[in-house]
Amino acid sequence: MRIGELAKRTGVSERSLRYYEEQGLLSPTRTPAGYRVYAGSDVDVVRHVRMLLAAGLNTAFIREVLPCMVDTGDGLAPGCPELLPHLRKERDRITVAIDGLASARTLLDGVIAATPPDNTEYDRWAASRAS
Missing domain, CATH: 1.10.1660.10 (Multidrug-efflux Transporter Regulator; Chain: A; Domain 2)
Structure with missing residues (x-):
């Protein structure tokens, strides 16, 4: 084909x-x-x-x-049984990547949670930078 x-x-x-x-x-x-x-x-x-x-x-x-x-x-x-250690190593590599992404998500959640509900804080910050 x-x-x-x-x-x-x-x-x-x-x-x-x-x-x-x-x-x-x-x-x-x-x-x-x-x-x-x-x-x-x-x-x-x-x-x-x-x-x-x-x-x-x-x-x-x-x-x-x-x-x-x-x-x-x-x-x-x-x-082939000799593949199992290699497959486990790949699984461990993926687990490390997942853990890293979960940590990044937690940090980003913190940034999002720290954002004021309105622009008041940003406006004050921007005004202080302009002075």
Whole structure:
């Protein structure tokens, strides 16, 4: 199938599919005219890539683990036990990022809460700066 058909069947843009190819996640064959031709199994590959991207993994990591991932019918699972430490490390990285964002949100909540309900405080501050 050509790129437009794969895009239609997976709901992924043609641009994303070309990016996946650049990242080594897809390997279509080429016609003599240079058109990409995808196998039927590439539909599953794209779905797996999307699932792993949604899980917070980057394409370089996905390229490494994708060959060892197994579709259980309920999701993906590592088919190689040696992947588990790497997946746990990625989960820990995501946890640190979540904690950082939660801290940033708390600080921003404090800034928002400290904002006066009207512009009186700002007007006084602006007037003092103008003097």
